[in-house]
Amino acid sequence: MPKVLPGYQQEARKRIIVTAVETFSEIGFHQTTMEDIAKRLGVSKAAIYSYFKNKEELIDAIGEATLHTLKEELDSLFKGRLSTDSFLEWAMSIIEMKIEDIKKYSSLHFEVLIEASRNVSLRRMLKENIRKATIIVAGLLEEEKRKRCIRQELNTRPLALGLIALFFGLRQVLLTGIGDEEVSQAWRELMKAVARS
Amino acid sequence: MPKVLPGYQQEARKRIIVTAVETFSEIGFHQTTMEDIAKRLGVSKAAIYSYFKNKEELIDAIGEATLHTLKEELDSLFKGRLSTDSFLEWAMSIIEMKIEDIKKYSSLHFEVLIEASRNVSLRRMLKENIRKATIIVAGLLEEEKRKRCIRQELNTRPLALGLIALFFGLRQVLLTGIGDEEVSQAWRELMKAVARS
Amino acid sequence: MPKVLPGYQQEARKRIIVTAVETFSEIGFHQTTMEDIAKRLGVSKAAIYSYFKNKEELIDAIGEATLHTLKEELDSLFKGRLSTDSFLEWAMSIIEMKIEDIKKYSSLHFEVLIEASRNVSLRRMLKENIRKATIIVAGLLEEEKRKRCIRQELNTRPLALGLIALFFGLRQVLLTGIGDEEVSQAWRELMKAVARS
Amino acid sequence: MPKVLPGYQQEARKRIIVTAVETFSEIGFHQTTMEDIAKRLGVSKAAIYSYFKNKEELIDAIGEATLHTLKEELDSLFKGRLSTDSFLEWAMSIIEMKIEDIKKYSSLHFEVLIEASRNVSLRRMLKENIRKATIIVAGLLEEEKRKRCIRQELNTRPLALGLIALFFGLRQVLLTGIGDEEVSQAWRELMKAVARS
DNA sequence: GATGAATGAGCCTTCATTCAT
């Protein structure tokens, strides 16, 4: 007796997730009340329970959604280089583009990280995402290496992981309130190190 | 007997903090009950309240303690180089030494980070710690630069912040279960990049 | 079903207030547990919290309700005189009519009084009620004065306040267990004093 | 092995009672903590327990002490008349003398009243005090009556109770913040009524 | 499908009271 198409279900889930992401991001996973989310959605608490069995399932879904976003973020790391850019210009365009997004959902990123530290499936997903992203980034770096834009002696696979880690770490630095400019320069300096002089 | 014997009071506070750190680390700040801590300490809940006004104050104290530890961790980055080591050997010895410590209370660090994202005084403290550490690390790098162990074109100050961020990021990567070896290599590769070929 | 049906909400609030009045009256404001009230109502503690933000708000509501009752009590002082009654007969009919009511929730009145002594808004309300009642009673007395039923040299306004105070005081006396008869006679004697010989 | 004379014990009890009266008066019986009292006394909580078995016993003692004071207050009603004063002058001197004291411990009076409503022995004591005071006041009024200062048709015994009730009631009026002047005048008007024109 | 209402379980916090020293 499904009155609505599964499409609607999915649509509703998404709307809930979007709102939940906002709320969780502002207040934190465990300080956010189901009521908080419901109010912001303009529906009753019970309504949310039609789409998510319980708060944990909602958190998991948010975790997955966040990891999905993270994955895309990482994939896009170093993507879209124009042939005219130098390696460094390219690298800088990335950080400058991302910096606002990063700040926006920064705390959520760490909430998910903590959640992952206590939730195997989330942790596995996070690990897998990093792995896949590492491979993609490594591929891009390999290309740069071939084009002699980066130092020849560097192994692209661990380097890729290193850059991803750096990206994560800058997020942490941004969270403390250290300015965008400083953060950009930190990124630049390491990119300069990576780049072929 | 101890009228104004801050010794005992301090001792008790410390014991509470140690136990709380363990518990918070395993369960998380907001999932941990005062009772959880009390039980593990073998005292009543009320006892804790004679040393800390409320849960928040306890969390803050732990936040500060953790940040203190973080500060020391960062300060020790690159310290203690033997004259015989190459820059790279030195850098690797650091990461290998730290990696176990890092994994130990890793999730607590992130809990504190999130706490800091919503607690001005904690956030300010974190920021200050990073700043100070940046200066110290920059100084060490400056020395290396003078000794021509690292690339001449690199600015040590932003580079220092970059390495600190990298350190932070590797902590995040470690949390996912990615192996020590891979993490070490990621660090190495970026150090190689920094080092003068 | 009741979306914005204040009817139900109001009804529920009232039922809670009625039960709370009983309970507070027997046990006292600060000795009564939210659970005490909930049990007597046959609902959960949490249910009460959807109608009253916290215990204080419930107490305030009861304070206001009690003051409202008090106001009516005072207003009715000396009301409804039949033309055939003498002033004294009239005065006595009042006290005899009220005496049972007075005893019923007597201790609650004093609880509210104490609450008022530490709660500005409640105190102001109490004061206002007394003022208004004084004016009404003074008006009635003025009428009696014109009809030469009470002593001509008496100023009705302060006299009204005096009689109200007397009424209050007799409530206190009744609380001690001193008999109705004695209390009635005390009232009579002062009324005799007021009445024109 | 009594190190101190019983005199000391009594002395200490008294000091505790005095401080407790102050504290209870400001904060109320059930909101006042043993710690509140101890702090104000400058001793430890445990010290109070050497003199009073528990809080209830302390409250009872305060109740008794308050009733004792009340008794004296009532006894002094109409006492000390100089032969030159008129009855009314005399009555007014009383209220003016008492008004400050009344306001000071007004809320305590009502706390004791409520306590009495739930504590047989306190209630009995209160009742007895009022009875005795009634007799004394009645005696004084009888004297006035003989001197033709008050209306001949008044029965002094119930009149005495009425005046005591009035006194109680004015205390309640004062508690609401109604001014001293108004209260004095209310008292005067009823005294005028009692006095022989 | 959605909601208003209710609830059980649990958490933080307080406080009268005890007791070893």
Add this chain to the structure above:
DNA sequence: AATGAATGAAGGCTCATTCAT
């Protein structure tokens, strides 16, 4: 005789969750 320290027993309040309608 006094106290610092500790605690058991609440009590207020919150919140994820359920369910009749």
